[in-house]
């Protein structure tokens with residue numbers, strides 16, 4: 001299991017674990033951004049809520065390593081006091097009772113602070129300490145928001161599509177959920193990881209767009225890696241992983257210009273079906289999660305790596321797309337693989353055994369356009 005093998009293994013530092021957890025959240029946020037097809041970039045909290053919805057096990061594994069979850073001593077204190085008040089600790093709703101009890105205790109403290117501030121202000125007495133304490137209480141209150149986010153209003157969820165021959169389950173073991181997109185398409189999201197995982201080397205996102213009206217599909221594969229300050233370097237295992245992704249995408253015709261479309265779109269970016277997606281190192285505990293959002297075509301990475309071992313941040317500016325740039329270009333068919341018959345993609349997966357990507361957590365998104373009459 002992911003948790004026992006990696007997140008509970010003391011050989012790996014908290015920083016490595018936090019980086020892996022952050023990559024999973026960033027991957028999910030990027031997927032939601034592409035699926036929603038708007039300039040709106042979902043918050044990390046929204047992405048975390050979807051991870052929880054699709055795979056409670058992966059959520060439980062990563063949540064302790066995300067800065068948003070790091071609890072202040074004040075939050076811990078209120079939780080302890082709330083726990084003391086709860087009579088039936090075995091209750092199924094223990095977590096939500098604990099949160100609501102702690103929230104009302106914090107609110108009472110805020111009210112007390114407000115009363116003191118009001119009284120003292122009238123008589124021109126000092127209120128600095130109370131103002132400071134109130135600020136801490138308000139941020140303690142805010143920290144309960146993440147856990148209240150079970151209802152995620154971006155997509156209608158629990159939408160069920162019957163198993164159709166086009167969509168055989170990728171793996172019976174993986175977690176999966178179907179959502180209805182605002183444009184009427186279906187988004188099927190999978191969260192998976194290899195059975196045995198020694199070290200989380202990165203996160204793979206596979207985004208596939210199926211059009212059942214034309215029986216065609218196109219896709220983009222993204223591999224997430226952490227920037228080391230101003231550069232990206234690869235150890236032996238990472239190099240093998242990168243080469244494997246190159247062999248499996250760029251080197252098998254997916255990045256070739258289809259002759260029928262050679263001059264179809266003058267705005268088309270080069271045909272590359274795979275991208276390296278560097279994320280920033282996670283900041284120290286307690287800080288916000290942030291990422292720059294570079295997407296670099298793997299064909300280009302390969303060219304760069306032929307001349308240098310290290311890829312510098314400034315050297316990729318010309319060839320990289322931001323998250324928003326990628327979302328727009330992918331949704332307008334300017335980047336990613338060419339369209340191909342669905343059968344060809346199935347054949348490609350069958351031959352290549354792509355589900356066996358050692359060391360990576362996988363987020364698979366299948367966007368499916370059906371014939372309207374089928375619903």
Ligand SMILES: [Zn+2]
Nearest residue numbers: 250255272299
């Ligand atoms: Zn390529």
